[in-house]
Amino acid sequence: MTRVVVALIALPALSFVPGTEAVEPPTDMLTVRDGQWTWRREVLPIARQGSASGEGLAVCTRLHGARGAWRCYVEPGIGGTEAGIVVLADEAGSGGLRLGLGAEGLTLRRADGKAVWSDEGMPWYPYQAYLLEVVVEPGRVRVQAFESDGRSLSSQSPWLAMTRAATARPGPLALYTRDAIARFFGWELAEAPLSPIVPDAPNKLRLAAGPGAPWAVVGPGRWTWTGTDHQRLRQRATVERSSAIWRETRGALRSWECRVLVRPGAGGAGMLFQCDDKAEQGLLAWLGGEFGNGTLLLYRLPLDALWGGESGNWHYDTEYVLRAETRLNGEVGEARVQLLQADGQTVIQDSGWVNVGREAATREGHLGFMTWLGTAEFWGFTGDTGPGAVVTTASAVPDLGQGWTTLGDGAWEWADKDAVRLRQTGTPQRALALHNETRGIAGTWRCRYRPDTGSSGGLVFQASLDGREGFAALLTPEGLRLEGLDGRVMWQDRSVRAEPGREFVLTGEVMTDRVAMRCYAADGQTLLSECPAVYVPDTNNRRQGVIGALCRGGRAEFWDWQYTP
Amino acid sequence: MPSEESRITRRDFLRTAGSAMVSALAVGPTLSAWFAGTSVRAQEPPGPAAATPLDPGRKVRVGVVGGGFGAAFQWHLDPNCIVQAVSDLRPDRRAYLQQVYRCDKAYESLEKLVLDPDIDAVAVFTGAPDHARHVVEVLNHGKHCICAVPACMTLEEAQLLKETKERTGLTYMMAETSYYRPECILARQLWEDRLFGEFLYSEVEYYHNLSVGAEREALFFYEGKPTWRYGLPPMLYPTHSTCFHVGVTGERLTKVSCVGWGDDDPVLKDNAYRNPFWNMVSLCTTSGGRICRNNVFWRVNAGGERAQWFGNKATMYMPGSGGQPFIVQPEGQAPMTVCPSYLHLLPEPMRVPSGHGDSHAFLTHEFIAALVEERAPAVDLYEALAMTVPGIVAMESARRDGEQLPIPNFDAA
Missing domain, CATH: 3.40.50.720 (NAD(P)-binding Rossmann-like Domain)
Structure with missing residues (x-):
């Protein structure tokens, strides 16, 4: 294929050094109509419109024509309204059509501001360059946008009918901004567009989300269908946390199921069930813990970890089935989550029935999916319901008194008459005991811990009273761990393991936005292991928390509580 | 109605774009690079012209x-x-x-x-x-x-x-x-866009743990003899971090006070530099009346080159080896948690992963492009000395127990 490319940016032989004054654009290359336009260099010479308010308009005087593919890299600044290109304008850059990227996504507008076509869902990030292109033929136009590589299609319109007169008049390309700082480079008029119309353009595969749409997306992810049959959903962006909720499903006390595949590098992925469309309430079957080698967990939103299994049960690029069920057990609402192999029969992990509270179990909600720090795929889900079961027994947790609160399952009691030594006597999935009166932020937290056979547990520090936030210095049969109370494994050392009947001293340290832990022998002096400081969000700097104990899977004793600010 | 597949003839196209062509061809050899796109290309699929802006004939x-x-x-x-x-x-x-x-x-x-x-x-x-x-x-x-x-x-x-x-x-x-780490490029843009506001305090740092192990041996000795890295004063290797202020703002560091820490390690007793420090912390004032804190540590349980910029309107944090994520927090705006990629600024063959935050390909191309275009490169000698000299003076300050010293300016007259 042969094509002709005309007129790149031209640049006088000027030195561009940071901190020096920017240079005004040469008028034979860019005629400024409105705004504060300057040339800057960042490897390439780049035109910058630097006024954050009002209209910016500059005409690329070296480009002139009617038909062809008009294109330019546009890099919107942060918080602006819109930036893009103008085609089919008059010599002053007025009139014509404007293709812009901004608060309303990718939009093609007439000169009066009326939208001709838009893709409100096109994802874009400030200071990232996108290549915008308008293809003009007699009587019709179409637009498309590409990632910064200039090849990966982000969005594409169909052909849009125009009058012959509107597309016949040769004119210049113009650059524009509306209440936005933006950068522009690589503008050109080419014979051929960068992409023909394709059936699987990203905007055609993008999840229909937003007010009134079948799906709601929470967070910054990019949720798309992997094919035009809209059967398999993929979250493509490496972002912190992102959820897609299918509003068209609704139910409670039923079963839920999907298939999942977690992509390498992701921190976790899971299935939301009986959740609201903001992902603020509901339940979550989560593949989390150690990245790529973790465990199934059950959460009650917002991220209250109710159950977690052992590590080593899910891996990247492997297909699994996630199954969840809710039921009423007398007055107790319960949920159960399972991780199965791709055959849908072989159970890898099973939480058993977990008390999630009556409200969570009976609240009608939607099906949804969540990713954390990476990408994952979900498919094999439907809106069908399955009934939950009913049983008649419920666990009870005694009141410990002395300022202690218990959460989760298990059975706590005092091991001595002075209420100093706390004992877990059950085989809990996750039992928490928190001391409301030992509070603090930064400092050293400490307790002694003696596990029994099969028990995992240890010191909880800077914990919120609902057990949702804070940290745990844990000894397990598999090793020593620093965990967030959200279930995230922040550090682990397999060289030190819980030994039945052996006494340990565990400390947790909170230092501004970093936390750490140490494990000592019973003498409190012999250091067995310590972790380096692990960064946590700096919101932790001002968060008050309490001391406590966490126990999983067996009996254990805890005592000698200390907090030193 | 013709479809997009029915090509416009080259003759038609050149006629409509004729004025641009004439202007382009009239430009001398230096600027001709920027009109390299006025040629017929045959590759498929077509790439954007910005990818190859330099005259391919200039080597x-x-x-x-x-x-x-x-x-x-x-x-x-x-x-x-x-x-x-x-x-x-x-x-x-x-x-x-x-x-x-x-x-x-x-x-x-x-x-x-x-x-x-x-x-x-x-x-x-x-x-x-x-x-x-x-x-x-x-x-x-x-x-x-x-x-x-x-x-x-x-x-x-x-x-x-x-x-x-x-x-x-x-x-x-x-x-x-550091100049071409993507976070530094972004910080330069945010600075240019005045997003940080008037006040700016930068914390710039370079941590390279040489405490123990094979890396220490490999860097300190070759065939049993000490290398130039043996006992190298941290502040004589300051540019990975000073760049995060100088290379973002264009300011000069004007005064410095520095302190250091060392121990009884033999390396600090017999090195060629008479250097007693493993780790050094300097505090600088800048030509713009701002403040820059610079750490260079050889003995620390951390790693990497990074910075955080604190403005009265926005703050920006580079990712840290301890888990600090990238984030820009502008006043009144949603935080920015995705750092842009700038690889598209390079010629396509050079858009490859490279060392130090993909910066090597940028450094390579910037030097070559500057020579082809007969212009100064981004980190020319004046910028280089503005990043280097503050460390030399900081070392002297540390030898004088933190005395604040002026930093000489080596800019063009």
Whole structure:
């Protein structure tokens, strides 16, 4: 294929050094109509419109024509309204059509501001360059946008009918901004567009989300269908946390199921069930813990970890089935989550029935999916319901008194008459005991811990009273761990393991936005292991928390509580 | 109605775009690079013109010296560069350079390489204490020069570099990797867009743990003898971090107070620099009335080059080895948690992962592009000395127990 490319940016032989004054654009290359336009260099010479308010308009005087593919890299600044290109304008850059990227996504507008076509869902990030292109033929136009590589299609319109007169008049390309700082480079008029119309353009595969749409997306992810049959959903962006909720499903006390595949590098992925469309309430079957080698967990939103299994049960690029069920057990609402192999029969992990509270179990909600720090795929889900079961027994947790609160399952009691030594006597999935009166932020937290056979547990520090936030210095049969109370494994050392009947001293340290832990022998002096400081969000700097104990899977004793600010 | 597949003829197209063509062809050789797109291209699928803005006919013939770090650049991938020759004192590294850059010609030393009349520019990646001497040798032989960091290690060397560069009129660039880390490019844009506001305090840092282990042995000794890194004062290697302020704001660091920490390690007793410090912390004032805190640590349980910029309107944090995520928090706006990629600014063959936050390909191309376009490179000698000299003075301050000292300015008159 042969094509002709005309007129790149031209640049006088000027030195561009940071901190020096920017240079005004040469008028034979860019005629400024409105705004504060300057040339800057960042490897390439780049035109910058630097006024954050009002209209910016500059005409690329070296480009002139009617038909062809008009294109330019546009890099919107942060918080602006819109930036893009103008085609089919008059010599002053007025009139014509404007293709812009901004608060309303990718939009093609007439000169009066009326939208001709838009893709409100096109994802874009400030200071990232996108290549915008308008293809003009007699009587019709179409637009498309590409990632910064200039090849990966982000969005594409169909052909849009125009009058012959509107597309016949040769004119210049113009650059524009509306209440936005933006950068522009690589503008050109080419014979051929960068992409023909394709059936699987990203905007055609993008999840229909937003007010009134079948799906709601929470967070910054990019949720798309992997094919035009809209059967398999993929979250493509490496972002912190992102959820897609299918509003068209609704139910409670039923079963839920999907298939999942977690992509390498992701921190976790899971299935939301009986959740609201903001992902603020509901339940979550989560593949989390150690990245790529973790465990199934059950959460009650917002991220209250109710159950977690052992590590080593899910891996990247492997297909699994996630199954969840809710039921009423007398007055107790319960949920159960399972991780199965791709055959849908072989159970890898099973939480058993977990008390999630009556409200969570009976609240009608939607099906949804969540990713954390990476990408994952979900498919094999439907809106069908399955009934939950009913049983008649419920666990009870005694009141410990002395300022202690218990959460989760298990059975706590005092091991001595002075209420100093706390004992877990059950085989809990996750039992928490928190001391409301030992509070603090930064400092050293400490307790002694003696596990029994099969028990995992240890010191909880800077914990919120609902057990949702804070940290745990844990000894397990598999090793020593620093965990967030959200279930995230922040550090682990397999060289030190819980030994039945052996006494340990565990400390947790909170230092501004970093936390750490140490494990000592019973003498409190012999250091067995310590972790380096692990960064946590700096919101932790001002968060008050309490001391406590966490126990999983067996009996254990805890005592000698200390907090030193 | 014609579809998009019915091509416009070239004749039709040239007619409508005629004025642009005439103007383009009238421009001299320097600017002609920017009109390279006025040619017929045949590749499929078509790429955006910005990918190859330089005249592909202009070639810079480079000699690469130093087969350690010097083998980690992309000279062979730059469309405007030819690796003419390579050199290293060590035969194994010389052979490696030849292999990486697919180059037949090799010299036993820099001194022999600079005599080659077919070389336009030399990339110097030798030991830090030799940089100034080698750069002067290259410039005095009429060749442009890019050199690894730091630019020099004494104020006398800084003056010599300035005099030599200005006397010869040749191009010098310092290969400071931090300058082209994507976060640094973004910070430069945010600064330009005044997003930080008026106040700016930067915390810049370079942590490279040389406490124990194989890396320490490999860097400190070669064939049983101490290398130039043995006991190197941290503040004589300051540019990875000072760049995060100087390379973002264009300001100069004007005064510095520095303190250091060391222990009884034998390395700190018998090194060639008489350096007693593993870790050094300096606090600088800037020409813009701002503040920069610079840490360079060799003995710390942390790693990497990073910065955080605190403005009264926005703050920005680079990712840290302890888990600090990237984030920009502007006033009144949603936080920005995705750092842009800037690889699209490079010619397509050079859009490859490279060292130090993908900065190597940028450094390679910026030097070559500056020579083709006959302009100063981004990190020219004045910027290089503005990043290097504050460390030299900081070292002196630390020897004087933190006395605040003025930092001399080596900018062009």
